[in-house]
Ligand SMILES: Cc1cc2nc3c(=O)[nH]c(=O)nc-3n(C[C@H](O)[C@H](O)[C@H](O)COP(=O)(O)OP(=O)(O)OC[C@H]3O[C@@H](n4cnc5c(N)ncnc54)[C@H](O)[C@@H]3O)c2cc1C
């Protein structure tokens with residue numbers, strides 16, 4: 001049976017409420033980190049600093065004449081630092097982004113001292129079960145940005161992390177320093193080295209399971225890896241979560257343009273990635 005969740009009451013489990021605000025931030029820095037990704041650092045007001053790992057902001061990327069960007073663009077929080085009362089510094093919100101179109105091209109033009117309007121935090125973030133001692137994180141592409149704050153959340157909860165970071169080539173691996181700084185055991189796999197194949201990632205994940213170091217599996221950034229982790233989780237009876245990406249308009253649950261089919265409560269539901277997600281239980285999304 002398929003049902004469309006065009007209101008909170010139609011989802012099998014109503015999504016948790018979240019407090020969102022329009023935050024006017026000041027650009028601290030905005031640099032390329034490699035040939036494909038940029039790193040944006042913003043001084044942000046307290047209303048932005050409540051973001052949880054896996055939540056996102058809807059960014060007002062104002063284009064330029066001849067290259068307009070209608071609608072905001074969704075982006076996961078990469079890092080968040082609270083305000084330092086001692087030296088009066090503002091809180092910091094960071095994004096890692098890939099320049100793909102008009103919106104992200106406009107972001108790449110932001111300069112230090114300029115302002116940037118970010119709406120959020122939005123959506124449902126990751127959660128950790130108090131019984132978990134070790135988790136496995138499998139990330140690719142922009143998923144590396146989304147899963148970095150989860151690693152910090154694990155560290156604070158005393159949970160060990162095995163991180164498999166996948167990219168097209170070694171120089172496109174990101175967030176490795178962030179993962180290692182929180183004590184994650186990192187394995188890099190890449191297309192150019194022939195190590196990012198589904199078969200090799202499966203071998204690595206099953207290795208952690210055999211060692212008893214995989215109480216939960218987390219992923220973002222690749223449908224191929226999502227399907228692999230769903231298969232392993234089903235066979236081994238291991239829980240997990242996935243952060244999904246979908247093109248968005250409102251980002252607030254009103255326009256229903258971001259729906260994705262998920263299995264929940266014995267039904268197949270069309271749920272909004274911006275409202276019921278972007279984080280879902282690993283077994284829920286119907287792959288496409
Ligand atoms: C919850 C969420 C978190 C995200 N986090 C990040 C992040 O941390 N870093 C990052 O670089 N990107 C992230 N994205 C993807 C980002 O939103 C898109 O790359 C961005 O909106 C593209 O805007 P644009 O105007 O530059 O490109 P457009 O001109 O709008 O599109 C250019 C190309 O990108 C594709 N695209 C557009 N929007 C999306 C989308 N939402 N998801 C996937 N592909 C898209 C289009 O199909 C097209 O091929 C996230 C998306 C979601 C939904």
Ligand code: FES
Pocket residue numbers: 247248249250251252253254255256257258259272273274275
């Ligand atoms: S983007 Fe409008 S409902 Fe999700």
